[in-house]
Amino acid sequence: MTAAAAVQALVAAGLARPVADESFDRFARLVQRQLKVPTALVTLVLPDAQVYPGALGLPDPYQATRRTTLAEPLCGETVTTGRPLVVEDLRADPRFAGRETVTQLGMGSYAGFPIFDRHGTAVGTVCALDREPHAWSATDLATLADLAAACTAELRLRLERQRAHRIQKVAVHATRRTRMLLDLTDRFAAATTLDEIVDALRASGSGLGTVWAALALTEPGGSALALIERDGAYPYLPRQWRLSDPAVASVARARQPAFYRDGAAALRAEPTWSDWVDPSLGGLALVPLVLDDQLIGVVVLVWRGPHDHDDENRRTAITLASCVAQALVRIRVLEDRHRVATTLQAAMLTDLPAVPYLELASTYASATRTDKVGGDWYDAVELDPRSTVLMIGDVTGHDMQAAARMGQLRAMLRTLAWCQDAPPARLLRELDRANRGLGLTASGTAVVARLDRTGPGEPATDGVGGAGDGCRLWWASAGHPRPVVLRADGRVEELPGRPDLMLGVDPSTVRRDHAAELSPGDTLLLYTDGLVESRTVSFAERVRRLHDALRELRGCPTADLPHRLVERMVHGEQRDDVAVLAARVR
Incomplete structure (x- = not known):
């Protein structure tokens, strides 16, 4: 030395x-x-x-x-x-x-x-x-x-x-920086919307000591930057920058970040900023967001007082901007996938038919943190003026692949229901055989319910007496939750009958039909298990809560009933898809 x-x-x-x-x-x-x-x-x-x-x-x-x-x-x-x-x-x-x-x-x-x-x-x-x-x-x-x-x-x-003290100090500082960068990565990795990105930016900026952390995105056409508003958080910043402004061009066009110790230094370098930069403003940084050599936005950081930007501070600001850019790209991909998924789901979940003697209504709510499309489905096929088949099912999984399998399975069952005048158990048995024989091998659960209109004097299923202008119900379940009936007088009944083996396991399994009667004003409810399943509450308790909700909603119009039930039963982050199909006898 x-x-x-x-x-x-x-x-x-x-x-x-x-x-x-x-x-x-x-x-x-x-x-x-x-x-x-x-x-x-x-x-x-x-x-x-x-x-x-x-x-x-x-x-x-x-x-x-x-x-x-x-x-x-x-x-x-x-x-x-x-x-x-x-x-x-x-x-x-x-x-x-x-x-x-x-x-x-x-x-x-x-x-x-x-x-x-x-x-x-x-x-x-x-x-x-x-x-x-x-x-x-x-x-x-x-x-x-x-x-x-x-x-x-x-x-x-x-x-x-x-x-040793100096080395420890450097190590502690490096550890803190690493933790901060990991926190940055975690914050932005969890963001799935633009508002969540802005919130993550604000939280991360405070870790750098900033008082304001703002995001401006390039407008369509690329001629200006527009500030992303979030709770009025940026009172000192303009709502729009023209890219033709020489001051903005130094950052936006050159794709180079700009750092200023305070407002006075910024004004000396960029006099055209006098409309929004006050000499008393603290430290300022503008960091461009660039993807494939295209400017997609600018991150703006403001400190309360003068701020000297050392190399580490500059690197951290640039890393922050990189996290923002990656998050923006990711949510754009998610939005594209959502559009595709929504189109796919809409194509698979066709409109319900207009049945003269039934009021039909349905809803589908996908699990959060997924492609917004999944394996749950419902359908209704009007066979003739007096017979209608209702179907609901849940194919294993809740992603694009599950949706594809669901679409094939649903189409096969829809075709079988239309082409064969057969009871529900036989339809499920033929569906399971086709599932195996055609190589789809999808697994899942389903309920098929057939509603036949009954007129005055026609015998009920038990042969005792007439059913009036009601419906005779035949149903079969392949491992699916049993149908529930909301009677016209407000009583709620879970129909008796043991569900058979789920689809995709053993096509030769014996399947049974179950019978019930629906009177005018009665409502048949079919649903998937996402409506009642919970990690913290037993299945039986959740079913009891469903019955309570149905009783409370007895006066609800049929068209609103499925959606209102989902609102009552599903809270917070939804872990599974939910499909609900309601049929009320007119």
Whole structure:
């Protein structure tokens, strides 16, 4: 290590200050006591001065100030050579007689040994001085050498401790920066809407010490930037920047970030900003968002007071802008997928038929954090003026692949219902065989319900009496929740009958039909398990709550009933798709 670097290390460790140090004063006392001299020093040699962290017997004012600026100090020679310097009579030696150590400090003899830093560079001395000539004995010099070695060990310990502290500080700072960057990544990775990106930007900006963090996006046509409003959070920023503005062009067109210490510095660089930048404004940064060499926006950061942008601050701001850009790209992809998914779902969930004797209504709500399309479905097929088949099902999964399998399964069942005048159990059995035989091998659950209009005098399913103008219901379940009936008088019944094996397991399984009667005003409800499933509440309890909700909604119009039920039953983040199909006998 060079002498300059060694001195810099002393300064950084706080050892180069002209103040008394208890440990080094103790070394000076040992020198004074063992060598029986009036003056003993521990000296550190700086480029323009000598400081004495350990000192006894210096003349005033040097003992108090612990500092001298001697032109040719004897300790300086010891440091330069890295070897001891021993002179019995300074005044008699022409090399030293004229030096300030003799003329100003009044010293007559000198013995000094160097002390070294951890790299072996001499940085100071342990020395004994006498005002008269002094014959330094071998024991004196050996003692001085031992004390210099001990002083070197103390100095090295101090420097190593300071170095360890500095390394720890750097590590802590690096850890904090890493955590902040991870937090940035997590915040923006969780954002799925533009508002969530703006919220994440504001939260992340506060981690940088900013008071405002704003996002401006390029408008269609690319001629201007428009500020994304969010709760009136940016009172100091314009709502629109024209890209033709020279001040904006320096950032937007050059694709280079701009950093300003304060408003005054920004105005000196960009006078056209005077409409919105006040000289009293704090630090300011504008960082462009670039994707495939196209400007998609600008992140604007504002600090409360003047802010000096060091390299790390600049890198962090640029990283923040990169996270924003990636999040913007991701939500655009999600929006595209959502449009595709919505189109696919709309194509699969056709409009319900107009059945003269039934009021039909349905709803579909996809799970959150998915492609907004899934494996739940419903359908209704009017076979003739007196017969209608209702279907609802849930194919395993709630993503685009599940939707594709659902579409095929639904189409097959729809075709079977139309082409075969068969009871529900047979339709489910034929569907399961086709599912296996055609290689679809989808798994899932389904309910098929057939409603046959009954007129006055027609026998009920139990053969006891007429059913009036109601409906005879036949239904079968492949592992699906049983139908529920809201009676006209407000009673809620879960229809009796055990669901059979789900689809996609064993096509040869026996499936059974179940019968029930619906009177005018009764409402049949078919639903998928997303309506009642919960990780914290039992299935039975959730079904009971569904019954309570139905009773409370008995006066609700049929058209609103499915949607109102979903509102009542599903809260917070929806983990599964939900489909509801209601049929009320007119």
